Amino acid sequence: MSLETERPSRGPHAAQPVASATAFEPSYRVIRRNGAVTPFDPSKIAVALTKAFLAVEGSHAATSRRVHDIVAELTEQIVASLTRRADAGRTFHIEDIQDQVELALMRGEHHKVARAYVLYREERARERAATLAHAGGAEASAAPLRMTAVDGALIPLDAERLEALVKEAAEGLDGVDAGAILAETRRNLYDGISSDELALAPILAARTLIETEPDYAKVSARLLLDKLRREALTFLAGRPAQATQAEMAQRYGDYFRAYVKAGIAQELIDPELGRFDLDRLAAAIEPERDLQFDYLGLQTLYDRYFLHAHGTRFELPQAFFMRVAMGLALRETDREARAIDFYRLLSSFDFMASTPTLFNAGTPRPQLSSCFLTTVPDDLDGIFKAIRDNALLAKYSGGLGNDWTRVRGLGAHIKGTNGESQGVVPFLKVANDTAIAVNQGGKRKGAVCAYLETWHIDIEEFLDLRKNTGDERRRTHDMNTANWVPDLFMERVEADGPWTLFSPDETPDLHDLYGPAFKAAYEAYEEKAARGGMKVWKQLRAVDLWRRMLTMLFETGHPWITFKDSCNIRSPQGHAGVVHSSNLCTEITLNTSDDEVAVCNLGSVNLAAHVTADGLDRERLAQTVKTAMRMLDNVIDINFYTIPEARRSNLRHRPVGLGIMGFQDALQRLRIPYASQEAVRFADESMEALSFEAISASVDLAAERGRYPSFEGSLWSQGILPIDSIERLAEARGRLDLDRSMRLDWPALRARVTRIGMRNSNCLAIAPTATISNICGVSQSIEPAYQNLFVKSNMSGDFTVVNAALVRDLKARGLWDAVMISDLKYYDGSLGQIDRIPDDLKALYATAFEIAPSWLVEAAARRQKWIDQAQSLNLYVANPSGRQLDETYRLAWRRGLKTTYYLRSRSATHVEKSTLKGVDGRLNAVSAAPVARPASNGARACSIDDPGCEACQ
Structure with a gap:
């Protein structure tokens, strides 16, 4: 079973690794135990595996097709794992290779074979130790190692x-x-x-x-x-x-x-x-x-x-x-x-600018903005201009949100050719492929999200875009999708009423209407359709469409659920246009039109750095926000704009999106469990403070630099701040069940806003911070911890992540040891089933799937009352059911949330429970690696850190 066996002759029953396992560059090498370096030979892995099966199953295993196929598959897995992990040196130690063999056998649940392999390794280790002892430690007198210099010369290490x-x-x-x-x-x-x-x-x-x-x-x-x-x-x-x-x-x-x-x-x-x-x-x-x-x-x-x-x-x-x-x-x-x-x-690390700003600030092409929102017109020139704009905007690291609602639906009449439209889906396919082609200079994949309103005749096909079955020409596997849902649809769902789908070429005004005006126009079109006055329309139960929306969200992770009316009714810029969609990550809610591509410039405050054991450090937060808002405002003037519509919009409205990260770390520092009323109150208190300071900073900038050009007529100019706009939504809906309490001196700030003005039309948005939170070493955005011990995968590789605060607490109580590490791995980073951990720590370090999603919604609702834009709100559901999803998303709507983001079901990738550490060859649970297992319910589990979802930050 030794991996150091010579290459075998190629007999009919010799283990044959699959082709892809041997199609590696010959520069991969192996460090032997004596320090010698030899070429890496995958066939030796196949031989070692075959001998292990022979030792357990007898000589008949050599002629078994089953064993041959298993060995070939395991060899391919091991080689892929080794070469994927290889860094610049492209060199493996023999023990590392054997560790991977052992791990592959355990992952494949070949436990008896793995045990035989472990025992064999231990026996050989004892033999080597005995030989070394007999030689009197001869290795100690070996010649000193040398290093190969850049010029190829050997010099002493x-x-x-x-x-x-x-x-x-x-x-x-x-x-x-x-x-x-x-x-x-x-x-x-x-x-x-x-x-x-x-x-x-x-x-x-x-x-x-x-x-x-x-x-x-x-x-x-x-x-x-x-x-x-x-x-x-x-x-x-x-x-x-x-x-x-x-x-x-x-x-x-x-x-x-x-x-x-x-x-x-x-x-x-x-x-x-x-x-x-x-x-x-x-x-x-x-x-x-x-x-x-x-x-x-x-x-x-x-x-x-x-x-x-x-x-x-x-x-x-x-x-x-x-x-x-x-x-x-x-x-x-x-x-x-x-x-x-x-x-x-x-x-x-008190504040971090967004990824495009970090990439490009101070360079010859300073494209610093994070998000771009466009609306696609209903003509061929406009559609392909929008796709071209996507490419130009994505080239320098922008994340895109496209509103496709105006494009006429399947079967609609085309006057120019006297034909029928193929609908919006074929164009979405082109937009999907464009996002793949423009990969932001290799730094990360282009990323775009398509939005469609729920009344569009193509909505049912839109829901299926991310399915893995069906006509591939009508699938977009690389593009995010989101539902743009009017309140009237949710009211029909609650009342179990009918819902009518239309083609926008026959109902063009619905695209720009919201609230009571939308309801009046929509019902008029329904009456017209009932009289036979509409060419393309369809009626179905609202509940049936809602269920299908939730089913697709569960099965494919898309389309996300976002709410048109709350985004528009509370928008400070309703006088200057309409919010037709959100962005790639659902936190930006800005107006779009044919003449204006909305742009937002993002950055996030590290909330964990602004709390002490006594609570929020208001003075430090105020100073951070003041400087951060100045930086974000500067982005607007310095920015390199790839299309004129983006420049026009950004200079006219000057929106920015200040958000937070490290919310979970802040809670843990304050000893507050995420699933608690105290956490909901802290979400309220911390966002109120951030909102107050951000608006104050924008007023200060207005006093120094002037108001943004479209200020007059805005909600700001009328003295209506985000906390005040809640009443506008409550009035439009008839009620809104949301706590309206406040702590700070808002009347004084309101007076300053109306007297001096605002520098920025929008100030606040909570982005995912998928990457910048990694840079700062804190938890992502407003997320609860995914796991307390896991392997994080992103474009930089695989990284073991351990909750350092948990380790400190366990050490303080004498509970941090190898057994605890093993238990954390076995239970996928969860403390709930580890008996010796006290209940207070289990509550404080509960992971995302142990927290009821209603707590996430309640905390987000308290934040939303202070935010003039929205939040990237992921929802975690361990064992989703139709009822639970229905209750969760209805709660989000009732609480006045503007948007939601990913629905996360239990991940199919988790910490490997049996891996290796050290050179003794023993199986133990010390190191972590991801292992894929099919989800028992057949659902698609969204990865927690998908590189394609990092475009915002």
Whole structure:
């Protein structure tokens, strides 16, 4: 069963790995236990697996087609897992390969074979130990290792620097053992190792320990920093260069000046940045802030954000934050002072700008906006212009929301050809494929969401767009979809009444109407249809359509449910147009028209950084919001606009979307369980404070810079703030069951708004923060924790994530040990079934699927009363039923929510329960890996961190 067996002869019954398992590049190599390096040969894995089956099932297994197929499938899985995890070195240790063999057998539930394989490994390990002891530790006298330099020369490996580097990375972190990292690192070294592999070895070694102690995530990040420093300094110097963190603290200033010069020379940095007082900015840089990253955050920045030339990163973290800050301060009077303010806020993680801003600020093409909303007209030129606009807007990292309601439906008359329309679906297919083709420079996939109103004749086909069955020409597997639902439909559902579908070419005014006006026009069209005056229409039970909407949402994750009337009735800009859709992530509610493409500029406050054990730090929050709002307002003027309709809209209305992240972390710091009235009250209190400060900051900017051009006639100009617009919705509906209490001095702020005006038509929106929360090391947006121990997958790879706060609490109570880690894995990161964990911790660290979705809705409703736009609200349902989904979404509507986002059912990917750690070959539950299992109910489980859903932030 040894993987070190020589290649077997190819007899008729020899194990044959499938073709894809052997179609790998020959540069993959294996480090043997004696330090030798040999080519990676997957056929040896197949031989080892076959011998394991022979040991259990007897000699007949060699001729068994079943065993042959199992071995081939397992070999392919193992090779795929190894090559997927391979970093720059493309080298595996023999023990790692054997670990993957063992893991594959356990995942495949070949438990007896796995046991035989484990026992064989243990026996061989004892034999090696005995041989080594008999030889008197001869390995200790082996020749020192050498490293292959960039020029190919072999030079002595600097073991002292390696040890010093690991010790520096572990410094100041409790529970971290530098010796354990060094031991695991040395296991993966070999004579002639490349400099890239040497840099990766300690990083990978520290990563394996993250689940036992969360602070190893910081160690891994600090070790990655060393790799990044070497890469950047070598690029700038034109020769090999490196520095420890302590050395870099003295060199950051010189590096920063050289970095700006190099970035301009490479045409990656706006030459205007070179005209700043670089000495003043360099003096403001705080190198120690490099140490606050977790591994996931820094690796994400390394892979996708830091500037690079021909694949070589030359941008260090503090230079990155300063580059973004400078880019946002370009038009300030005292540019350096403002850049320093912005830098300090970003690098502190108190606030983080959205991904497009981080990507592009300070570059020659500063497309900084996050979201674009368009409405598609009902003519061929307009439709394909809208698709072209999608491509141009997506090119520089924008997330798109398209309103398709105006496009006539299937069977509608086309006057120009005297034919019949094929409906909206074929055009949606083109939009879907365009989003795939424009992948934002390889940084992430293009992302778009199509919206359709519930009365559109094509709504039933629209619901099926994400199904995996049916005509592929009428499916859009890569595009998000959302229902734009009028209140009248929900009223018909509640009353079990009829619902009529129309083609918009016969009912063009419905697109722009909402509230009582929509109801009057819609009912008039129903009467007209009943008289035979409509060509294309269909009537069905509203409840039947509602059930189908929820069924598709459950089965495919789409279309999402969003509410047209609450978005429009409470919109501050109703005097200037109509909100026809939301955006990619359902938090933006801005007007669109043929002349205006709505644009929103996003950023999020790290709420966890603004709470203490005593509650919300209002003073710190006020300062953060004031600076953040200035940065967001600056985006509007600096922004690079790819189409004129976006520029026109953004400059006329100047909307921004300030949101929050780290809500769950803030609750845990305050010792408040998510599923509690206290959490609902904190959601209310914290969003009221954010809203108050954001509106105040916009008034201050208006006093300094002037009102936004379309201010007159807005709700703001009438003294109607978001908390006041609730009454408009209640009046339109006849009632609204929502707590209206307030704590702050709103009358005084209302008076300032009407007297001075607002700089921004919209101030608040809670985006998903899927990526920027990773950078800051906090929980995503307003989300409850997915699991307390899990593997997070995104475009930067797979990352073990452990709830550090939980680990601290378990340590304090003497409960953190290997058994606890094993239990967390077995129960998929949930505490509920672990008997020795106290009930108060179970409540505080309840995971998303242990919290009734009604708690999420209630907390969101309290936030919504303070927000002039909307929230990206995911709903988690562990075991969905029709009744539960019906109750949850009706509750969201009744509470006045504007939108909802994903429906998350129990994920089919979870923590592997039997994996390996160390070199002893024993099966244990220490390391985590994702394992796919089919959902028992046949539902499609949405991934928690789908890279395609990151376009907002």
